[in-house]
Amino acid sequence: MSSVETVRRPRPKGGGAAGAQSLFWRVSWLRPLVLLTPPVGWFVVIYLAALVTLLITAFWTIDPFTTQIVQSWNLDNFRIIITDSTYWSIIGRTVGIATLVTATDAVLAFPFAYFMARVATRRVQTLLFAAVLLPLWASYLARVYAWILILNHSGVLNWSLQSIGLPPANIGYTNTAMWLVFSYIWLPFMIIPVYAALERVPESLMEASADLGARRWQTLRDVVLPLAAPGVVAGSIFTFSLTLGDYITPILVGGASSTFIGNVVYANVGIANNIPFAAALSMVPLGIMAVYLFIAYRLGAFEAL
Amino acid sequence: MTEAERAAQELSPKMGRMGAEDPSKVPPSAPQAEPPKQKKPALRIQGVRKSYGQVVAVAGVDLVVDEGEFFTLLGPSGSGKTTLLRLIAGFERPDVGRIELGGRDVTNLPPYARDTNTVFQDYALFPHMSVAQNIGYGLRIKGAPRQVRERRVQRALEMVRLGGLGHRRPNQLSGGQRQRVALARAVINEPEVLLLDEPLGALDLKLRQEMQIELKQIQKEVGITFVYVTHDQEEALTMSDRMAVMSNGQIEQIGPPVEVYEQPATEFVAGFIGISNVLLRDGVRFVIRPEKIRMLAAGEQAEPGMTVERGQVEEVIYIGVSTRYLVRLDRGEQLVAVRQNMDALGDAQKFEGRPVRLAWTPDQTYVLGQREVKEAR
Numbered sequence: 001m002s003s004v005e006t007v008r009r010p011r012p013k014g015g016g017a018a019g020a021q022s023l024f025w026r027v028s029w030l031r032p033l034v035l036l037t038p039p040v041g042w043f044v045v046i047y048l049a050a051l052v053t054l055l056i057t058a059f060w061t062i063d064p065f066t067t068q069i070v071q072s073w074n075l076d077n078f079r080i081i082i083t084d085s086t087y088w089s090i091i092g093r094t095v096g097i098a099t100l101v102t103a104t105d106a107v108l109a110f111p112f113a114y115f116m117a118r119v120a121t122r123r124v125q126t127l128l129f130a131a132v133l134l135p136l137w138a139s140y141l142a143r144v145y146a147w148i149l150i151l152n153h154s155g156v157l158n159w160s161l162q163s164i165g166l167p168p169a170n171i172g173y174t175n176t177a178m179w180l181v182f183s184y185i186w187l188p189f190m191i192i193p194v195y196a197a198l199e200r201v202p203e204s205l206m207e208a209s210a211d212l213g214a215r216r217w218q219t220l221r222d223v224v225l226p227l228a229a230p231g232v233v234a235g236s237i238f239t240f241s242l243t244l245g246d247y248i249t250p251i252l253v254g255g256a257s258s259t260f261i262g263n264v265v266y267a268n269v270g271i272a273n274n275i276p277f278a279a280a281l282s283m284v285p286l287g288i289m290a291v292y293l294f295i296a297y298r299l300g301a302f303e304a305l
Numbered sequence: 306m307t308e309a310e311r312a313a314q315e316l317s318p319k320m321g322r323m324g325a326e327d328p329s330k331v332p333p334s335a336p337q338a339e340p341p342k343q344k345k346p347a348l349r350i351q352g353v354r355k356s357y358g359q360v361v362a363v364a365g366v367d368l369v370v371d372e373g374e375f376f377t378l379l380g381p382s383g384s385g386k387t388t389l390l391r392l393i394a395g396f397e398r399p400d401v402g403r404i405e406l407g408g409r410d411v412t413n414l415p416p417y418a419r420d421t422n423t424v425f426q427d428y429a430l431f432p433h434m435s436v437a438q439n440i441g442y443g444l445r446i447k448g449a450p451r452q453v454r455e456r457r458v459q460r461a462l463e464m465v466r467l468g469g470l471g472h473r474r475p476n477q478l479s480g481g482q483r484q485r486v487a488l489a490r491a492v493i494n495e496p497e498v499l500l501l502d503e504p505l506g507a508l509d510l511k512l513r514q515e516m517q518i519e520l521k522q523i524q525k526e527v528g529i530t531f532v533y534v535t536h537d538q539e540e541a542l543t544m545s546d547r548m549a550v551m552s553n554g555q556i557e558q559i560g561p562p563v564e565v566y567e568q569p570a571t572e573f574v575a576g577f578i579g580i581s582n583v584l585l586r587d588g589v590r591f592v593i594r595p596e597k598i599r600m601l602a603a604g605e606q607a608e609p610g611m612t613v614e615r616g617q618v619e620e621v622i623y624i625g626v627s628t629r630y631l632v633r634l635d636r637g638e639q640l641v642a643v644r645q646n647m648d649a650l651g652d653a654q655k656f657e658g659r660p661v662r663l664a665w666t667p668d669q670t671y672v673l674g675q676r677e678v679k680e681a682r
Contacts (some may be wrong), residue, residue: 037572208429210416212494213444222442226433 026085058280067273077280086263091284094261098243099173101182102190103237109184109190109235110228116191117198132188136230144252147181148172151253173255181253182243189242190235191205195229233296240292261285345408347372348393348498348532353402355388362388363399364554370498370532370547372670377533378549379541381577389551390500395419400498407497422491424501428483430475436486437462437471443494460649461489464523476544481512492527501533505540517543538578542566543577550574566603568671575673582640583673589671597644597669601662611664616640618656632661 024031059073081087133141150156153263161168171177199226209219213254247262254260259285268278296302344590348370355363363385367458377384391397393404395416406413411419422443430439449457462468465485475483484504490578491499504520521544524531535541542562543549549559550573558570569575572583575592582593599611607613616634623629623646630642642663 019331202427202429204425204427204429205431207416208423208425208431209442210396211394211421211423212490213417213446214442218446223431289599 061277062274077277090259094208098240100237101243104183105187105190105239109194113191113194117195132191150262151177177253181249186239186242189238193234194231197228198204201227241289349405351403353399355399361554371585373528375531375546377541377545377548379548382550386551387553390534394421394423394500394565420497422486422494422496422506423492426502428487436473439492461493465489580641593670593671595641595643599664607664613664617660621657
């Protein structure tokens with residue numbers, strides 16, 4: 001009774017602020033309008049406009065002599081991408097490595113996130129969080145260069161192998177090196193959503209599973225994994241799309257046959273100055289991501305976000 | 306016989322099992338046969354203690370629950386009743402003591418190896434499985450063939466009156482329906498002991514009362530031993546065959562509801578269950594329940610043998626079925642007396658502030674501190 005009285009709100013005592021408050025209260029659509037106008041405006045102007053420009057440019061061509069953009073609608077760029085097997089192998093490599101990196105990160109992240117969410121004490125949990133997030137504060141380039149020092153011919157890896165009498169593993173400047181570096185760099189983006197998903201699984205569900213006779217691995221298979229799956233899918237959206245769009249790591253740690261879609265786009269923007277072709281090619285990862293997101297949506301990944 | 310009853314009977318584990326499969330059992334015709342009335346204990350707890358750091362949750366409990374019994378652990382929050390239940394289920398390990406299920410020592414067995422099933426307070430239904438998958442999970446783990454599983458899930462669904470809802474997800478059900486799914490998921494495994502952790506706590510009053518009756522019926526039909534945890538004294542009194550009242554990690558009293566209510570062993574039990582008036586007369590502390598006190602009308606003679614005390618009505622509280630009178634005795638204590646509202650029109654209010662005579666028979670009082678807590682029943 002008395003508690004009800006104490007929580008009673010203080011009455012606005014006139015004045016400008018109170019007037020505005022009551023206006024917001026009376027006009028129900030005013031508040032969302034004020035809140036959403038800046039971000040939605042930003043989104044439309046900066047993001048959507050850029051995408052639309054990209055889409056339009058993809059249907060233009062350049063004059064091969066003057067390298068000026070010719071604003072005539074045609075499908076030449078797409079025809080080249082589809083008919084030239086070089087682009088197919090580049091797209092295949094990009095998607096293949098992105099898939100491999102995503103799978104690797106999922107396998108690495110799950111036990112780590114499980115330990116963080118369900119085993120570690122509060123203190124250890126905080127430490128692990130810091131350990132996961134700290135690398136993100138360091139420059140991307142610095143971290144990739146660090147891997148060059150590890151993987152190149154006279155690097156830490158070969159030196160270590162030789163010192164215990166093993167033959168050198170020459171994986172510097174290969175696709176294997178790219179796979180390793182990508183897996184390392186994007187791992188935090190997998191760990192965090194998987195951790196979030198695992199932390200939300202109530203303890204009582206695991207108890208219920210054990211109570212119904214399930215051993216630990218059966219509980220893992222039937223309860224923990226299905227409930228963590230949306231987190232894995234959410235994390236895979238990050239690892240997959242980040243790898244798909246990257247062009248720096250292939251330059252730094254990749255070899256002669258490590259060209260990614262991003263590298264071709266970069267070459268066409270910076271060197272060939274064929275922006276319409278670059279735009280057309282960058283539609284490819286965009287399309288792949290659209291398909292990927294659609295599948296993720298059907299798997300229910302967004303319900304858990 | 307209703308659909309639900311038939312389903313429950315077919316589900317019953319004890320009917321087909323008894324004698325037929327158990328070679329250790331002496332045939333009933335043999336002269337050495339045990340008297341049929343002697344039930345074997347489904348659960349035996351000996352000297353179990355459990356503490357978390359400095360906090361003692363269960364401080365030495367001995368308990369025997371018979372097969373087929375509806376046994377309730379009643380106590381306020383923090384009394385250790387839920388911890389005791391979790392110890393039985395195997396979610397916690399006792400610091401010392403021994404837990405037996407059906408005569409087998411399970412103290413060191415993990416939950417999945419124990420023949421118990423639990424109905425959780427939050428139901429703990431698997432959100433990614435359908436209702437039927439939830440109910441059939443225990444059988445699936447045990448490797449029951451699909452056809453057997455489907456048939457038994459169907460029966461279990463009918464038993465809890467959820468036939469036709471097997472394909473739904475738990476989040477598409479109401480609170481009461483989820484509760485039934487949780488019950489079906491546990492009962493279908495035919496455990497030695499079924500553990501229920503305040504299963505009706507989240508339901509509203511009306512539904513709770515319905516479910517109390519239903520739970521009790523299902524328990525009778527399937528014949529499984531129930532250990533039921535609640536803080537609701539009415540629930541405990543309504544449903545239990547026997548109940549244990551817990552406080553500070555210890556059992557204050559074990560007995561059938563009537564005994565616990567009519568003959569509370571300690572002041573705690575007297576105070577926790579129902580309203581109790583504790584009086585001290587001639588060096589004896591005793592309890593008198595409000596409904597046992599007669600308010601004498603002016604000039605009315607007390608029956609022979611009745612104790613009569615004078616007092617003044619301080620407050621009159623109307624509560625629908627009955628009216629509660631707070632009476633200040635001339636000797637100082639405050640008593641609560643209850644009268645059924647027999648007449649349609651309450652004339653109760655006019656008593657406020659008036660002197661009154663209260664009468665009771667000494668038979669209906671219960672002296673405190675004369676009986677030890679009965680050990681292990």
